[in-house]
Amino acid sequence: MFRIEEVEHRYGDRTVLRDVSVELTERRVAVVGANGSGKSTFARLLNGLVVPTSGTVTVDGLDTRKDGRRIRAKVGFVFQDPDLQIVMPTVAEDLAFGLKHRGLSKADIDQRVEQALEDNGLRDLRDQPAHLLSGGQKQRLAIASVLATAPRYVVFDEPTTMLDLRSKRQIARVMAELEQPVVVVSHDMDLLEGFDRVLVFDEGRLVADGPPDVSIAFYLELMGAC
Amino acid sequence: MLSLYRPGDSVLHRAPAGPKLVVLLVTCLAVFLVDELWFTAVCGTVVLVLWRIAHIPYRELGRQLRELWVIALLLAVFQVWANGWHEAAMTVLRLLALLLLASLVTMTSRTSHIVDALESAARPLALVGMRPGRIAFLIGLTLRFIPLIREKAEEIRAAQRARGVERRPLALLLPLLLKTLTMADAISEALDARGFEST
Ligand SMILES: Nc1ncnc2c1ncn2[C@@H]1O[C@H](COP(=O)(O)OP(=O)(O)OP(=O)(O)O)[C@@H](O)[C@H]1O
Ligand SMILES: [Mg+2]
Numbered sequence: 001m002f003r004i005e006e007v008e009h010r011y012g013d014r015t016v017l018r019d020v021s022v023e024l025t026e027r028r029v030a031v032v033g034a035n036g037s038g039k040s041t042f043a044r045l046l047n048g049l050v051v052p053t054s055g056t057v058t059v060d061g062l063d064t065r066k067d068g069r070r071i072r073a074k075v076g077f078v079f080q081d082p083d084l085q086i087v088m089p090t091v092a093e094d095l096a097f098g099l100k101h102r103g104l105s106k107a108d109i110d111q112r113v114e115q116a117l118e119d120n121g122l123r124d125l126r127d128q129p130a131h132l133l134s135g136g137q138k139q140r141l142a143i144a145s146v147l148a149t150a151p152r153y154v155v156f157d158e159p160t161t162m163l164d165l166r167s168k169r170q171i172a173r174v175m176a177e178l179e180q181p182v183v184v185v186s187h188d189m190d191l192l193e194g195f196d197r198v199l200v201f202d203e204g205r206l207v208a209d210g211p212p213d214v215s216i217a218f219y220l221e222l223m224g225a226c
Numbered sequence: 227m228l229s230l231y232r233p234g235d236s237v238l239h240r241a242p243a244g245p246k247l248v249v250l251l252v253t254c255l256a257v258f259l260v261d262e263l264w265f266t267a268v269c270g271t272v273v274l275v276l277w278r279i280a281h282i283p284y285r286e287l288g289r290q291l292r293e294l295w296v297i298a299l300l301l302a303v304f305q306v307w308a309n310g311w312h313e314a315a316m317t318v319l320r321l322l323a324l325l326l327l328a329s330l331v332t333m334t335s336r337t338s339h340i341v342d343a344l345e346s347a348a349r350p351l352a353l354v355g356m357r358p359g360r361i362a363f364l365i366g367l368t369l370r371f372i373p374l375i376r377e378k379a380e381e382i383r384a385a386q387r388a389r390g391v392e393r394r395p396l397a398l399l400l401p402l403l404l405k406t407l408t409m410a411d412a413i414s415e416a417l418d419a420r421g422f423e424s425t
Contacts, residue, residue: 047419069421077419084416093366098420101359
């Protein structure tokens with residue numbers, strides 16, 4: 001469970017999140033809002049990539065200010081641009097990357113990599129150089145690499161923004177099948193089908209919070225009013 | 227010339243990376259120490275035979291030679307001018323034989339295996355406080371991002387051409403540098419998110 005208490009965040013003298021308090025306990029939570037409204041900053045609070053200027057964020061009782069590393073092991077994070085998230089040259093090597101330095105044996109790592117290749121339909125791409133994958137394949141790899149480390153939660157920051165329709169749908173399916181609780185930032189309304197709760201941000205404030213139909217109607221009105 | 231791994235099942239593919247790197251190193255030394263044209267030529271021929279044994283098409287050889295010929299030519303011209311024909315032939319043959327052998331080793335070995343081999347070779351460095359594990363990580367990261375940076379350079383060049391700026395290396399450099407720095411920020415964030423310990 002994520003607990004965000006009276007959070008404010010500034011970059012320099014610019015306040016990008018203000019007065020945000022919210023508890024996330026649902027399995028499927030979405031975050032929507034205009035460009036620059038603070039969604040990515042909010043998402044990064046959840047795994048301690050961003051520590052708030054004031055206020056606290058806790059994940060299952062651990063404070064991101066003190067336990068950043070343990071929290072990041074618990075909370076997987078998928079970025080918008082898979083190119084910058086895939087850090088090793090081939091598919092299998094990138095899957096193995098997050099598993100190293102965790103006290104697993106080499107055989108254990110190999111076995112988990114094979115499993116991840118199998119589970120994510122990447123077996124045929126095992127030794128492909130990452131830069132030759134299509135956009136959709138890259139994002140599948142980025143997600144697979146995160147899931148291979150068995151996180152307790154997964155946060156996605158606009159995972160489908162750079163993808164074509166078919167890849168978007170594939171990723172949507174992967175996300176729908178996840179057992180973990182998920183928090184997704186997205187402009188992609190299709191992706192949010194079946195979600196339990198949608199948060200709407202505007203200029204750094206949480207301006208709506210409720211079931212999807214209510215929140216999304218609010219969001220569309222907010223956008224239309226500009 | 228970063229020819230990466232090409233999956234295959236030849237003897238060379240199955241041979242462990244460590245010994246292949248040792249052979250490469252020894253050949254390097256030998257080719258430079260034995261100052262005989264015939265020796266270098268034999269080494270070159272052996273490389274060509276190995277190429278066949280690895281089932282890598284000679285088309286690939288042609289492609290790599292095309293990438294190398296400018297350097298080889300410049301080197302040859304300079305050597306002919308400075309040291310005469312014999313030296314020039316020696317230098318160019320050496321260069322080609324070694325680069326093609328090095329390329330053969332990288333094409334028949336998985337990057338991770340090469341990296342593991344280098345890592346064990348670097349283990350003594352731990353005694354002077356360096357961390358061999360870091361070597362693996364740095365090589366991997368470099369191999370991953372070289373193509374990406376090349377791609378960004380292409381994008382910038384295309385964008386400039388669209389605005390009427392033709393090939394100007396300097397006009398490319400600054401935006402590429404800025405883009406690379408932004409990318410570096412994002413990558414270090416991603417490394418953090420994936421639990422890589424940066425200390
Ligand atoms: N590292 C940073 N340094 C300074 N300012 C930043 C930084 N990251 C974000 N900002 C600023 O904070 C504000 C909120 O950014 P954020 O990325 O959270 O918005 P967003 O809702 O995710 O937008 P988008 O839909 O474009 O992704 C923006 O005005 C942005 O310029
Ligand atoms: Mg964002």
